[in-house]
Amino acid sequence: xxxxxxxxxxxxxFKNINSIFRHLTPEQMDLLSYxxxxxxYEKGETLYHExxxxxxxxxxxxxxxxxxxxxxxxKEQIIMFxxxxxxxxxxxxxxxxxxxxxxxxxxEGLLCFIPANxxxxxxxxxxxxxxEIMKLACKELGDANQYITDLAQKSVRERLAEILLHLVExxxxxxxxxxxxxxxxEELANIVGTATESVIRLLSDFKHSGLIDLQGRKxxxxxxxxxxxxxxxxP
Amino acid sequence: xxxxxxxxxxxxxFKNINSIFRHLTPEQMDLLSYxxxxxxYEKGETLYHExxxxxxxxxxxxxxxxxxxxxxxxKEQIIMFxxxxxxxxxxxxxxxxxxxxxxxxxxEGLLCFIPANxxxxxxxxxxxxxxEIMKLACKELGDANQYITDLAQKSVRERLAEILLHLVExxxxxxxxxxxxxxxxEELANIVGTATESVIRLLSDFKHSGLIDLQGRKxxxxxxxxxxxxxxxxP
DNA sequence: CGTGGGTTTGAGTGGGCTCAAGCCCGGTGG
DNA sequence: CCACCGGGCTTGAGCCCACTCAAACCCACG
Numbered sequence: 001x002x003x004x005x006x007x008x009x010x011x012x013x014f015k016n017i018n019s020i021f022r023h024l025t026p027e028q029m030d031l032l033s034y035x036x037x038x039x040x041y042e043k044g045e046t047l048y049h050e051x052x053x054x055x056x057x058x059x060x061x062x063x064x065x066x067x068x069x070x071x072x073x074x075k076e077q078i079i080m081f082x083x084x085x086x087x088x089x090x091x092x093x094x095x096x097x098x099x100x101x102x103x104x105x106x107x108e109g110l111l112c113f114i115p116a117n118x119x120x121x122x123x124x125x126x127x128x129x130x131x132e133i134m135k136l137a138c139k140e141l142g143d144a145n146q147y148i149t150d151l152a153q154k155s156v157r158e159r160l161a162e163i164l165l166h167l168v169e170x171x172x173x174x175x176x177x178x179x180x181x182x183x184x185x186e187e188l189a190n191i192v193g194t195a196t197e198s199v200i201r202l203l204s205d206f207k208h209s210g211l212i213d214l215q216g217r218k219x220x221x222x223x224x225x226x227x228x229x230x231x232x233x234x235p
Numbered sequence: 236x237x238x239x240x241x242x243x244x245x246x247x248x249f250k251n252i253n254s255i256f257r258h259l260t261p262e263q264m265d266l267l268s269y270x271x272x273x274x275x276y277e278k279g280e281t282l283y284h285e286x287x288x289x290x291x292x293x294x295x296x297x298x299x300x301x302x303x304x305x306x307x308x309x310k311e312q313i314i315m316f317x318x319x320x321x322x323x324x325x326x327x328x329x330x331x332x333x334x335x336x337x338x339x340x341x342x343e344g345l346l347c348f349i350p351a352n353x354x355x356x357x358x359x360x361x362x363x364x365x366x367e368i369m370k371l372a373c374k375e376l377g378d379a380n381q382y383i384t385d386l387a388q389k390s391v392r393e394r395l396a397e398i399l400l401h402l403v404e405x406x407x408x409x410x411x412x413x414x415x416x417x418x419x420x421e422e423l424a425n426i427v428g429t430a431t432e433s434v435i436r437l438l439s440d441f442k443h444s445g446l447i448d449l450q451g452r453k454x455x456x457x458x459x460x461x462x463x464x465x466x467x468x469x470p
Numbered sequence: 471c472g473t474g475g476g477t478t479t480g481a482g483t484g485g486g487c488t489c490a491a492g493c494c495c496g497g498t499g500g
Numbered sequence: 501c502c503a504c505c506g507g508g509c510t511t512g513a514g515c516c517c518a519c520t521c522a523a524a525c526c527c528a529c530g
Contacts, residue, residue, distance in 0.1 A: 071388040095373035137372040138330035144379035151386040152428025193387025
């Protein structure tokens with residue numbers, strides 16, 4: 001929560017070995033650093049709104065962003081989370097469509113905004129960058145297809161177990177096996193695609209089966225293999 | 236069903252104004268025509284298998300391809316259909332992963348196979364082509380996100396109505412308002428993500444409500460607006 | 471010490487699944 | 501030509517998962 005005095009930098013985003021920007025030339029990197037201004041975004045801030053125009057993408061240096069669609073009756077469906085190193089919003093910019101999701105900060109962090117024209121310039125100029133973005137989209141598409149199948153065919157119980165494992169994979173666990181991301185029960189329900197009460201009952205069920213332990217929002221993972229078994233995934 | 240004597244060509248795929256190949260140079264187009272050999276694929280043939288390596292993509296000149304994942308218990312989940320002008324399999328080739336879906340012909344037609352290295356060469360050489368593929372992936376990603384939300388939040392009834400409208404949009408209707416794609420009840424169920432019996436009951440329900448008419452596999456669309464209303468989509 | 475957001479628990483219900491049987495129709499072989 | 505077969509389609513019965521509604525609890529915070 002304490003404010004940082006030093007000028008924030010986007011080293012993790014831009015210069016990391018796995019960064020999608022790693023194929024840019026030094027000149028392009030300079031342009032990127034020059035054009036973008038990283039800043040701290042606080043919990044609850046909205047980066048972009050479903051259905052509105054989006055004139056750039058966000059690169060996440062730290063923090064967590066939830067990306068969701070709003071259904072017919074106003075219920076959120078969480079599509080994915082973004083964390084350090086991720087780039088979000090590129091779908092709508094590249095497809096030149098209105099945003100199909102809303103992005104909201106759920107854990108404060110440093111992000112930087114990259115204007116659409118700069119992104120498009122890099123796409124045109126750099127086949128390497130272009131290819132990275134393409135791979136990213138294809139990867140997400142594969143994940144989406146998997147989730148469609150799960151939603152269509154698996155029970156809520158299976159899906160919840162699977163989601164817990166996905167969260168472990170993406171955000172990791174601390175020294176005491178606690179999941180590093182903190183979500184409300186409702187948010188969990190909005191990932192799994194079920195009612196809040198169902199998540200509560202199933203979590204409590206998992207706890208009594210010795211698979212997890214619960215302390216408020218902290219979820220301690222006790223038996224990964226048990227969860228894998230329930231999820232019917234992760235072969 | 237009658238065999239064609241003339242050499243098949245891929246004009247629709249390659250030279251159409253909306254083709255993703257439209258930004259290729261004449262030399263690249265020649266290379267494409269020279270390298271690929273279009274052929275008729277018959278109903279039931281499998282283009283590629285989920286979980287196996289895929290060493291190229293398919294361009295559909297005519298016919299219909301169903302693309303599906305196989306769930307834990309062997310049930311198919313249809314992810315999308317491909318028709319004339321579509322290109323399929325690029326996801327796995329570009330992400331350099333095993334195929335995440337299976338592709339099977341459900342209506343015979345002319346397709347041509349484009350080897351992975353040729354595709355990748357074009358991606359590297361032609362920013363225009365690269366951008367087209369990127370847009371395609373982004374478009375599909377948007378559709379996938381929408382379907383995730385629908386599966387998670389809508390009833391089977393709503394989803395079935397929506398799927399019927401999607402099929403009208405993609406495949407059109409003939410002079411008598413019959414849907415131009417012919418699917419088994421089971422296939423319909425495998426799109427919607429439900430049991431075959433549920434589809435049958437709901438179709439019969441829609442028929443009694445005057446929304447559609449049924450003659451074997453033919454589905455006649457009588458009331459688009461009624462379907463829209465039920466689907467809670469298409470604003 | 472109230473207030474409100476999040477969480478938990480219980481009761482009741484119904485959408486949609488499973489299982490089972492029968493029907494329809496085109497194909498096949500005696 | 502007819503009997504048989506099999507795949508797809510339809511209908512019915514029963515059940516259970518998961519949703520809804522309602523009430524109470526917890527706890528951080530002003």
